[in-house]
Amino acid sequence: MQRSHINTKYDEELILLKQKILRMGEMVENNVVSAITSVMYRDPNLAQTIIDSDHQINELEVDTEEMCLRVIALRQPAGRDLRFISTAMKIITTLERMGDLATNIASRALEMIEEPRSGVCFHLPIMAEATEDLVHRSLEAFVNEDIDLALGVCRDDTYVNETYKKVIEELLKLMGEKSILIPRAMKIMFVAKYLERIADHAVHMSEMVVFMVAGKIIRHQEKTLDYLDKEFHKDPHATSAASPLKEKRV
Numbered sequence: 001m002q003r004s005h006i007n008t009k010y011d012e013e014l015i016l017l018k019q020k021i022l023r024m025g026e027m028v029e030n031n032v033v034s035a036i037t038s039v040m041y042r043d044p045n046l047a048q049t050i051i052d053s054d055h056q057i058n059e060l061e062v063d064t065e066e067m068c069l070r071v072i073a074l075r076q077p078a079g080r081d082l083r084f085i086s087t088a089m090k091i092i093t094t095l096e097r098m099g100d101l102a103t104n105i106a107s108r109a110l111e112m113i114e115e116p117r118s119g120v121c122f123h124l125p126i127m128a129e130a131t132e133d134l135v136h137r138s139l140e141a142f143v144n145e146d147i148d149l150a151l152g153v154c155r156d157d158t159y160v161n162e163t164y165k166k167v168i169e170e171l172l173k174l175m176g177e178k179s180i181l182i183p184r185a186m187k188i189m190f191v192a193k194y195l196e197r198i199a200d201h202a203v204h205m206s207e208m209v210v211f212m213v214a215g216k217i218i219r220h221q222e223k224t225l226d227y228l229d230k231e232f233h234k235d236p237h238a239t240s241a242a243s244p245l246k247e248k249r250v
Contacts, residue, residue: 010075014084017071020064021088021095025139027057027071028099032135032198034107036128039191044113050084050106057099061092063163080212087212091142091205098135101194108191112184121170122186129193134202142208150206159229160199167192188203 028148031050038047068089071077077085134153141150171192207219 006162010071013067013071013075014081016087017064017067017147020060020067021091022139024057024060024064024092024095025142027053027060028095028102029107029132029135029139031057031099031102033132035102035109036132036195038106038109039112040117040125040128042109042113042115042117044110047106047109047113051103052101054099057096061096063088064092065089073137080215082083082216083212087208090208094201094205094208096142098198101198105194108187110193112187115184121167121174121185122167123163123170124188124192127160127167127192127195128159130156131199131202134199138202138205138209141206142212145209145213147210147213148208150213153206154203157203160196164192164196 001110012017031053034046034249035050037043037194038050068085070077071085073080134156137149138153140146171189175182205218210216
């Protein structure tokens with residue numbers, strides 16, 4: 001935010017508000033990455049740490065929401081400031097939900113501790129890496145108020161969805177061939193679903209960034225490359241594709 005007001009206290013409040021959101025975003029991103037790691041490497045201590053730390057994210061959400069309401073009541077923001085604060089209130093809710101999903105993944109990791117790491121699903125690590133990437137870029141888009149980066153997240157969600165379908169197809173085939181692996185495959189399905197929802201939340205955040213910066217509402221739209229190109233005059237091919245992982249299974 002490169003804006004200034006006659007009341008410098010107001011500027012300080014907006015800066016502090018953004019800092020709180022960034023802190024919450026860093027905590028959530030760390031928990032998402034750690035939750036995935038706890039599944040891949042069967043790390044019970046890491047999984048439990050994520051579960052135990054979730055209350056800190058919840059408390060920060062409440063604290064930040066209360067600050068948003070105070071700023072609205074005392075400063076009566078308008079224009080871009082109002083968009084920023086209204087977006088902030090939605091983003092912290094989205095981040096809290098992402099934190100809950102990271103906790104869900106960690107809980108599944110605890111259930112899988114006794115199972116071997118040699119694995120049954122090739123596509124889950126690929127999906128996990130792509131999801132981590134969307135989360136990181138959505139936060140970067142907010143930090144830098146970067147519409148291009150936000151739109152890139154919206155575009156690249158398709159890759160996560162396609163990989164999710166491959167995970168499910170792979171696991172269904174496995175369960176049909178080896179019934180003994182059904183319980184394990186079901187747990188991996190839950191993890192994949194949580195990842196898919198986290199990616200959706202990253203997209204939601206990015207849509208909010210577009211609104212915050214440009215005042216354009218793009219949610220509930222068909223976010224095709226043609227649509228985004230028409231709305232924002234961007235190169236529809238200028239998107240960073242998620243890079244595939246090296247071969248490993250869970």
